Amino acid sequence: MSNIRLVEAKLPTGFRFHPRDEELVCDYLMRKVALTDTFQLMIEVDLNKCEPWDIPETARVNSKEWYFYSQRDRKYATGLRTNRATTSGYWKATGIDKAVHSKGTIVGMRKTLVFYHGRAPSGTKSDWVMHEFRLQPTFSVSTFKG
Amino acid sequence: MSNIRLVEAKLPTGFRFHPRDEELVCDYLMRKVALTDTFQLMIEVDLNKCEPWDIPETARVNSKEWYFYSQRDRKYATGLRTNRATTSGYWKATGIDKAVHSKGTIVGMRKTLVFYHGRAPSGTKSDWVMHEFRLQPTFSVSTFKG
Numbered sequence A, B: 001m002s003n004i005r006l007v008e009a010k011l012p013t014g015f016r017f018h019p020r021d022e023e024l025v026c027d028y029l030m031r032k033v034a035l036t037d038t039f040q041l042m043i044e045v046d047l048n049k050c051e052p053w054d055i056p057e058t059a060r061v062n063s064k065e066w067y068f069y070s071q072r073d074r075k076y077a078t079g080l081r082t083n084r085a086t087t088s089g090y091w092k093a094t095g096i097d098k099a100v101h102s103k104g105t106i107v108g109m110r111k112t113l114v115f116y117h118g119r120a121p122s123g124t125k126s127d128w129v130m131h132e133f134r135l136q137p138t139f140s141v142s143t144f145k146g
Helices: A003-009 A021-033 B003-009 B021-033
Strands: A015-017 A060-062 A089-102 A105-117 A124-135 B015-017 B060-062 B089-102 B105-117 B124-135
Touching (some): A003 A015, A003 A060, A015 A060, A021 A124, A089 A124, B003 B015, B015 B060, B021 B105, B089 B124
Antiparallel strands (some): A015 B015, B105 B124
16 A cells, blocks of 8 residues: 555545646656655556556555656667667557746646557557656756867 | 644644545544544534635634535525525525435535625625535335325
């Protein structure tokens, strides 16, 4: 059972994990990256090694919902494209990414992906949908050499 | 502040009161009627005496949502119609009532209402929307006299 469900089980009826996009980015993803995720509610899942139907019970929040962290696997060492293939299929983006705002600033992006059985481009669409949140860094560090 | 918000304030980010229709009927309304509402999360509001914008802070769950119990006021002593008028306007049903199911049985009905300023039938529609849940008794008591 997931830590999220363990929290829910102690609460009065009707209280459940129902985070806003902004909360997932600012309170979970940012803290995970900064190593300050004191809630420890979500596990890490390797999406390349795990088929959608094999995602661990410790990530499950209800009969049809899972929440977890994952590290993106670069498709090529030199590029930015993400490898989203599993043994039996692949995750393919659908629609356009949506900006996630907090206090008027874009803090992250939400990508929606659908799982296809088989190999691109001839895979078969499934009912599995994933919303992937990534950080949108507002600050960068630059050095200058004259 | 409402008791619901007081519960939420103690929880990790993302946990909030987000009850399913079935939970509102079976875990809140039924218990209220049976005097076994041990959660004590919602206050009672008299909708005839209270304009939508005057609903107490102790019923507020977030910036645009309130949860509360109310007793229906019969329009006529002999009829079943509900009086939903306030001093400045009235609540008018919209659409058709939706059945609320639990374990395959209809346990309640959900009515959606919109607040109109003024007096029927010439009132002006507002942005205030209410979802009203009522019990749908599955059992009745009958007596028989031969």
